[in-house]
Amino acid sequence: MENVIEVKDLTRVYKLKEGNKLALDHISFDVKRGEVFGLLGPNGAGKTTTIKILTTLLLPTEGDVKVLGYDVVSESQKIRNQINFVYGGERGVYGRLTGKEYLYYFCTLYKVKRKEQPALIDKLLDLVSLKEAENQKIHTFSKGMIQRLHIARCLINEPKILFLDEPTIGLDPVGARLLRDLVRELSEQGITVILTTHYMQEADDLCDRIAFIRDGKISIIGEPSHIKESCNHLNLYEAILSTEHLEKLKADQTFKNVEEEVLKGSFVHIKFEMKISSEDEATSYLEQFGQVLKLSKREISLEDAYIYLMEDVG
Amino acid sequence: MLNLFVQEIKYFTNFHNKMYQFLLFFQPLVFLTIVYFLQQIRGDVNTDRFVVASALISMWSYVLYSSGSALVSLRWSDTLKLVIAAPTSLFQVIISKAFSNSMIALITMVLSFVYARFIFGFSITISNYFWFFSSVIVLIISLCVVGIILAIVFAVFQNVFDFQNLILTPIILMCGVFIPVEQLPNVIQFVSYGIPMTWGIKAVYEAIEVNEMMYTTMIISLGISFIYLLLAAFVIRKMEMVLRRHGKLGAM
Incomplete structure (x- = not known):
């Protein structure tokens, strides 16, 4: 064309x-x-x-x-x-x-x-x-x-x-x-x-x-x-967990770009990025902050790619 | 171009603006009242000249405020870039705005004559209507050209609105609205004769008396207006280039 x-x-x-x-x-x-x-x-x-x-x-x-x-x-x-x-x-x-x-x-x-x-x-x-x-x-x-x-x-x-x-x-x-x-x-x-x-x-x-x-x-x-x-190497997860330590989780350097949505009581829906690529290992790591009810890798959206590519822009 | 001019009058003449209402409809009444009382006190007042003078003041005031803000209002409404990006040149847009404002200013001249005749009972002697109307057209052209210059100056200099009222009266004095330019100091005369309006106003006064100098005055007025028009076209083109080069008019 x-x-x-x-x-x-x-x-x-x-x-x-x-x-x-x-x-x-x-x-x-x-x-x-x-x-x-x-x-x-x-x-x-x-x-x-x-x-x-x-x-x-x-x-x-x-x-x-x-x-x-x-x-x-x-x-x-x-x-x-x-x-x-x-x-x-x-x-x-x-x-x-x-x-x-x-x-x-x-x-x-x-x-x-x-x-x-x-x-x-x-x-x-x-x-x-x-x-x-x-x-x-x-x-x-x-x-x-x-x-x-x-x-x-x-x-x-x-x-x-x-x-x-x-x-x-x-x-x-x-x-x-x-x-x-x-x-x-x-x-x-x-x-x-x-x-x-x-x-x-x-x-x-x-x-x-x-x-x-x-x-x-x-x-x-x-x-x-x-x-x-081009951002396929990113390990993006979403999980539902019951936790009393959300702030501690957010402060942990292993997790990046954490987005949380409180569902009810201690139940939270979180989206995050981490270096660990295996779902099992990710679940184990997450369990130190509470009970993991569900964890899955999620598809990379354009917004994820944008955030990754523009990471250090003010 | 004619279509643009018609739309300028139809869409952009703001008769709801209180200041314009005053300038167009009431200011001539105020000046004519002063003339009336002057005549009552002194008796030997040249009413023909003062009726025209009161019309000229209102015409100039309207052009100063309306054409002066023609370009800057495009900046305020953020339509300047839309207008510049259109195939019609910015010069054509400004000329149509300035010309429509000058034509609207004519309302105040007509009203001044109507008020003078029917409210104050002044008799105005116009010996030759053809030459009088011709001189008014010459005046309109000179007002239009001055309007274009004002539009440019007001758009380029951010704080010029602060000086708007300061321009109003000196121009009235310098252009011979009340006192003939010949009676002004030489230095001021030099500046006055460089203003197209001076010749337009002179032409109107001479045409009322059918003075034999009126033909020359009209030709000079048209000549000076044409020179200013060329200058304005050049400056507007330059302005567009400055806008494209720097992204803002302030750079001028």
Whole structure:
């Protein structure tokens, strides 16, 4: 499949009063047509900087970046007609306008022919389930409605690539699911989607490939299943035990990333990582803290892989 | 471009804003009341000039506050990057905002004339309506250009809003709204003649009297406005580059 994004040795340095800050350090990756590509990493890792460069809003300090075959530095106008973006949060709207007026304004900014505007706006409002609220002022919209309006806006120019920067941030589960369904639908229509998110399950569900960024560098890139496989050496367990020594267990250096859920009384459901690979040995070790009712190895999730790969990031 | 201008007027003109309501509808009334009492006391007041002056003050005030915040409000609502990323240039967006604000400011001129005639009973003598309307168009263009410059300055300098009120009155004085520019000190005259509005205002006063200098004044006003427009286009392009290079406008 054809590459629609080609990034080679991309570096971005921000000049700050307190000195230079290296936001991206020679990162390289490609994205293919129709892919849903995830950029994951902690805050300040360089995800938004990457998106800003790809959407031509920021210049790279070094490196070659091509979007749809055009250079982001010298051919930004040719790119802008064919891409669009959404970033999370409630901003980026004109509260005094209605949803419909907002879309009409952006139709004009994107030079959509006047005759085509009403049908296009109706179609988009239908797609994002905002038809009934089309004449409602945006300042009365919920977060989810604003995000859906942004999705409608970003489809005005029938983009070939969509950049979604934390689109589900702050959304309730229903709103987030609606947005995820929309992303899937758009992907099925052949639109390439670049997604940044902090929700690992969301990335696992939606993305064909994922890149983990930390400290401005890509630490791993691949399909979610491959990323999880790369962490197969981790011994992840879940267990139910009856214990009075949970704090002691948590303080024991053998266990890492302990997550506990108190079930009832002394019964606890715990998830943890340890160096011991045999279930029998793990059970024996755990028994010093209480009665083990059940212990099993669990499948590595994308979140586990993320936590492992980002372990020492603040 | 026309579509953008129409949408600017339709969607972004905020008649609910109390300050704009005051500037557009009530401020001319206040100034005309002062003119009325001046005339009552002195009797020899040039009411034609003062009616136009009260309209000009309100027009300038509205342009200062509305066009001045045109770009900065995009930053506040976080829509600036959406606008910049769109295929329509930022220059076109700002020019449509500044032009729509200048056209809205025209309301206050019409209202000043209506108030003057029907509330205060002033008779305004316009000898040639064609040239008067032509001069008003020239004035609108100069206000639009000044509006674009204000939009840029206010967006780039973070604390310029603190000085907004300080700009208001000196510009009124410097552009010859009350006192003809020729009567100002030479140094100030030098600055005044560099402001497009000075020529637009001069053109309106001359057109009321059908002064033979009005043609030259209108041409100069259009010429200076055009130079400022080119300058604004250059600065806005530069601004976009600064935004792309540094990620923020503060770097300018």
